[in-house]
Amino acid sequence: MPRENTHRTLEVYYEKVATCPLRDRQYNFFELVYVLSGRGYYAINDNRVAFSVGDLFLITPKDCHDFDLKGICEFMVIRFSERYIREYQWNSMDHIECLLYHASHLSGSVIVNTEDEHMVNALMQNLHQATAYEPIYREDLVRHLVNAILVIAAKNIAIIKPKGINPQADIRMLQILDYIQEHIRQPNLLKIATIAEKFGLSPTYLGSYFRRQSNESIQQYISSYKIRLIEYRLRFSDRRIHEIADEFGFADESHINKFFKRHQGVSLKKYRNRLSVVPPVEAVLSLKTSSG
Structure with a gap:
C-alpha cells in the first residue's frame, strides 16, 4: 500500500x-x-x-x-x-x-x-x-x-465511549470510567472495594455490572488504560523508568517491568528501544494553497 x-x-x-x-x-x-x-x-x-x-x-x-x-x-x-x-x-x-x-x-x-x-x-x-x-x-x-x-x-x-463500551451504557458507567481515568496514577483509589464504595455498589455487583457494560473486567480495563499511558510516556517523554514507576504508583522498576512485560511481552527499556528515532530536522511550518 x-x-x-x-x-x-x-x-x-x-x-x-x-x-x-x-x-x-x-x-x-x-x-x-x-x-x-x-x-x-x-x-x-x-x-x-x-x-x-x-x-x-x-x-x-x-x-x-x-x-x-x-x-x-x-x-x-x-x-x-x-x-x-x-x-x-x-x-x-x-x-x-x-x-x-x-x-x-x-x-x-x-x-x-x-x-x-x-x-x-x-x-x-x-x-x-x-x-x-x-x-x-x-x-x-x-x-x-x-x-x-x-x-x-x-x-x-x-x-x-471506549470501543468496547456498550452503546447503551448508562451515565453511571461513564462516571466510573471518568473516575478510573482521573485516578489512574493512584493505585489505592483503584481498588475494587474503593470504587464500589464511591458509587454505592457492592464489589461483586460492580464487577458484573462493569463486564456487562464493557465486555471486559474492571481490572482488565484499568490495566489496559495504564499500559496505554505508560506506552505514551515511553514514546513522548524522556522520563526514566523509575520516574514512570513513581508516577503510576509502582513500588520500583522491577514491579513496573513485571506489569508491563506481562501485558506487552517486553520490558520498558526494550519497548523504548524499538521505537523509531525521529530524524533531527528543523521545525518547519509549511503553508500552501492548492486548488482543483
Whole structure:
C-alpha cells in the first residue's frame, strides 16, 4: 500500500478539490481534515461514512483512508508529526495521548459537542485567514490556532465511549470510567472495594455490572488504560523508568517491568528501544494553497 511521508513537524494548508488526490494511503504522520464546504463519503479502515460541512476527521499513521467527493469540496488540512506533540508542553497530556492513539475506532467526526463545533469552525476560519499573514507573524499565530484545535478535539474524543463500551451504557458507567481515568496514577483509589464504595455498589455487583457494560473486567480495563499511558510516556517523554514507576504508583522498576512485560511481552527499556528515532530536522511550518 502506498505510504505518504513528511519530515516537517507541522503543515497547514487549504485545499479545494473535486476528487481526492491521494486514495487508499497510509501516512507516517497525523492528519486532521476539516470540511469547510461540500459533501461526500469518508472511508477509514474499511468503515465508510457520509461527511458534510463542519466534520473533523482524525487520521493516524496506522489508518488507511480516502475521500469520495460529491462535487467540489473545501478542506483545511493539519498535518503534524510525533515530534510536534512531543516537543510541546501540554498541560493535558493524557488527553493529547488519547487523541493520538485511541481514536482510530472512530469512523466519524471527532467533534461531538455542539458548542465545540462552533468553536472549531471559528478556529478553522481563522486558520484559513492566517495563511495570508506575513511569514514573520504567521508561524506563531498558526501554531496557537492548531494547538487550540488539538485540545478541543482531544476533549471530544475523551468523552466518546471506549470501543468496547456498550452503546447503551448508562451515565453511571461513564462516571466510573471518568473516575478510573482521573485516578489512574493512584493505585489505592483503584481498588475494587474503593470504587464500589464511591458509587454505592457492592464489589461483586460492580464487577458484573462493569463486564456487562464493557465486555471486559474492571481490572482488565484499568490495566489496559495504564499500559496505554505508560506506552505514551515511553514514546513522548524522556522520563526514566523509575520516574514512570513513581508516577503510576509502582513500588520500583522491577514491579513496573513485571506489569508491563506481562501485558506487552517486553520490558520498558526494550519497548523504548524499538521505537523509531525521529530524524533531527528543523521545525518547519509549511503553508500552501492548492486548488482543483
